[in-house]
Every structure is written in structure tokens, then in C-alpha cells.
Amino acid sequence: MRIAEVVGQPSVARLIARLIARSRLPHASMVEGVPGCGRRTVARAIAQALLCARPIDGDACGTCPACALCAAGTHPDLVSTPHDSESEDIPVDLLRDDIVARAYESPLMGERRVFILYSVERLQNAAANVLLKVLEEPPAGAYFIATTAQASAVLKTIRSRAQLYRLQPLAASDVAVVLGRAGIPTAEAHARSERSAGGHRGLWGDISPVPLEDLRALSRDGLRSEIVARVIDALPTSVTAEQEAAGRTVSAEQRRVLRQWLVALAHDFQRELRQDPSLALALRMERLANLHHDIARNLSPRLIIEALALDQERRRA
Incomplete structure (x- = not known):
């Protein structure tokens, strides 16, 4: 290339x-x-x-x-x-x-x-x-x-x-070009590109939705058990045969997905920060960076999701 x-x-x-x-x-x-x-x-x-x-x-x-x-x-x-x-x-x-x-x-x-x-x-x-x-x-x-x-x-x-x-998030037209280079028919490439969120990752097959609004609510409003449960329920509960053969576990897959969710949330905050450079948003961005390190330390997804909300609770106290 x-x-x-x-x-x-x-x-x-x-x-x-x-x-x-x-x-x-x-x-x-x-x-x-x-x-x-x-x-x-x-x-x-x-x-x-x-x-x-x-x-x-x-x-x-x-x-x-x-x-x-x-x-x-x-x-x-x-x-x-x-x-x-x-x-x-x-x-x-x-x-x-x-x-x-x-x-x-x-x-x-x-x-x-x-x-x-x-x-x-x-x-x-x-x-x-x-x-x-x-x-x-x-x-x-x-x-x-x-x-x-x-x-x-x-x-x-x-x-x-x-x-x-x-790097900038890809426009839908750019995503279509990438998919087209990979051999996906033009019409299908354009249809998939409209579902992109600035990149082609996840558009080769089924898209794993990011519970962005629930994550934002936890970060903004603090701990709410029903939202925590909803986010946890959205995490994968099994691995594919290929992942299992490669030695992947369900908890590792959950941490991988959670890492992607936090990246999506961070970029959502970055867009908002450009329009409203508030201290609260900057603190949330800093907290997300710390949560990435918590994921790498193999903490359970539930603890990480709750930590996202508890940080807001501590700032209110």
C-alpha cells in the first residue's frame, strides 16, 4: 500500500x-x-x-x-x-x-x-x-x-x-471505497457504508451495536442499576469456534468489546468537547483513559462499567 x-x-x-x-x-x-x-x-x-x-x-x-x-x-x-x-x-x-x-x-x-x-x-x-x-x-x-x-x-x-x-473518521463515501477495494459489490458497499461510524471496522459482516446512550447516561448521571444491567446484557456471552480454537475466552471477548465501546464513547465526547470545551467533559475523557488501563489489568467488565458511573458519583459527593 x-x-x-x-x-x-x-x-x-x-x-x-x-x-x-x-x-x-x-x-x-x-x-x-x-x-x-x-x-x-x-x-x-x-x-x-x-x-x-x-x-x-x-x-x-x-x-x-x-x-x-x-x-x-x-x-x-x-x-x-x-x-x-x-x-x-x-x-x-x-x-x-x-x-x-x-x-x-x-x-x-x-x-x-x-x-x-x-x-x-x-x-x-x-x-x-x-x-x-x-x-x-x-x-x-x-x-x-x-x-x-x-x-x-x-x-x-x-x-x-x-x-x-x-486520522479523521471516514466519510461514508470513503468507507464505500474501502469496501469496494475488498471486493464487495458497489451497491452493497454503499449500503453498508451508510451504517458506518467513521470507519469500516465491523462492516464486513454483522455490526455489534454500541450502547452509546446508556454509556453516556452512566458517565453523566452516575450509577443506575438498570442501565448497568442493560449494558452488561449487551456484552457477548459466548465465543465463536475460531476464537475458541485460538484460546480466546468469553471474558477476553467481553473486554475486547468493552474496549471498543469506550473508544466510541471517547470519540463521542471529543466531538462534543470541540463544541463545548467544559471541564466536566475533559474529566470524563481522562476517566475513560484510566478505564482502558483497568481493562488491560483484566478487571471484570461489570467493575469497569460501574467505575464509569461511580466516578460521576464521587464528583457529586
Whole structure:
């Protein structure tokens, strides 16, 4: 994927290509955006542009052997963490052995090595400390690209050392383009795109609805047992055969879904904050970031949902 082929993010795409062309791209970048807006696509496009043997104006040529390997996911100098959003965290051993240790190795094909860290908000303190050392003094030619649904949920020590690029939610027309590229017929792609919420995630099949109004009510009005029960009832109660074969549990699936709900709520608050920059909304945003860390600590979904409401109760007291 070339940077020029990224859908719906023209400003960010132009900026990144310009920085690469001028050899000014920071060694650590962070790509933020709602699920389905193209975070992973942008990260891979940046990586391909950095590894391309014949770059054109800061973008990949798309035809050289390096580009072919990037497209196939087999370039030896491109390393990434698993991007399965169901993963509870990024293991320390994986970060130490597959990312940090390899960052100090010489590139195998060109002059650069690129490391993509998907959903970097999953990093906990121990793993973050391992990564922090290499971010503070990155080896020559090593580039780190992190993705996140919410930058404020990323540990501050990591966030402060990366240049942040914020992606915009996709317009329905852009979502239709993405679905069309995936082979979905035009009419069906347009029909599905009208149900999007700024991204294509979840539009490949059935959509899992976000109980946004109930979550807003808990955050705004405090603890109400009937709403807590309704939100908990909306969480999945089983896993698919594929998820079970991969070792996923019901509680892990519930935490994954709850994480997505909190991201949707955060972006809803962000839109409201632009119109009404109140302290109350800013405090709710801060609380949501803390709840992401609670999810990563494997707290039960009920405790996290109740914590969303109890924080409002404490502010009233």
C-alpha cells in the first residue's frame, strides 16, 4: 500500500510523505484514529515508503522488490506485533525479543528497519519500560510506528516520545471505497457504508451495536442499576469456534468489546468537547483513559462499567 492510496486522510498522507521525502520523519510515530479509519493501513504505508528501494517524493514506488515484499508481508526489515485486537496486552518477551533486540541488528536489505506496534495502548508498565530505552536512543535507521484508538490511553512515557498523527473518521463515501477495494459489490458497499461510524471496522459482516446512550447516561448521571444491567446484557456471552480454537475466552471477548465501546464513547465526547470545551467533559475523557488501563489489568467488565458511573458519583459527593 502506497501513502497516496490511503483513503480519506489526505492531509496526514501529504504531511507524512513530505517528511519522508525530506528525511525528517521522526524515529517514533503514533497514528491515532477510530477503529476502521485506516490506522493499520497508514502504518503499513509509512513502512513501505521507508523501505522502498526507489521512493518517489516520499512515497513508495509500489513496483520494486522491497515494495513487493512489504505488500506480501514478508519484508525481512519490517517487524510488527500481532494486530489482533482481542489480545489483552503486548507481552514483555515479545517486545524484548522481536522488537527491541532486532532494532539493534543491521538491516538485511536496505538501510532501515521498521517496527509497527499495533494498539500500543495495550502496553503495560513492564513492557513500556523495555520499549522506552530504545525510543530514547533509537539505533540509526530504526523507525517505530505505533497505532492507537485513543492516544490519551497510551502510557505517557511512550506517548511523549512519539510524533502524533490524528486520522479523521471516514466519510461514508470513503468507507464505500474501502469496501469496494475488498471486493464487495458497489451497491452493497454503499449500503453498508451508510451504517458506518467513521470507519469500516465491523462492516464486513454483522455490526455489534454500541450502547452509546446508556454509556453516556452512566458517565453523566452516575450509577443506575438498570442501565448497568442493560449494558452488561449487551456484552457477548459466548465465543465463536475460531476464537475458541485460538484460546480466546468469553471474558477476553467481553473486554475486547468493552474496549471498543469506550473508544466510541471517547470519540463521542471529543466531538462534543470541540463544541463545548467544559471541564466536566475533559474529566470524563481522562476517566475513560484510566478505564482502558483497568481493562488491560483484566478487571471484570461489570467493575469497569460501574467505575464509569461511580466516578460521576464521587464528583457529586
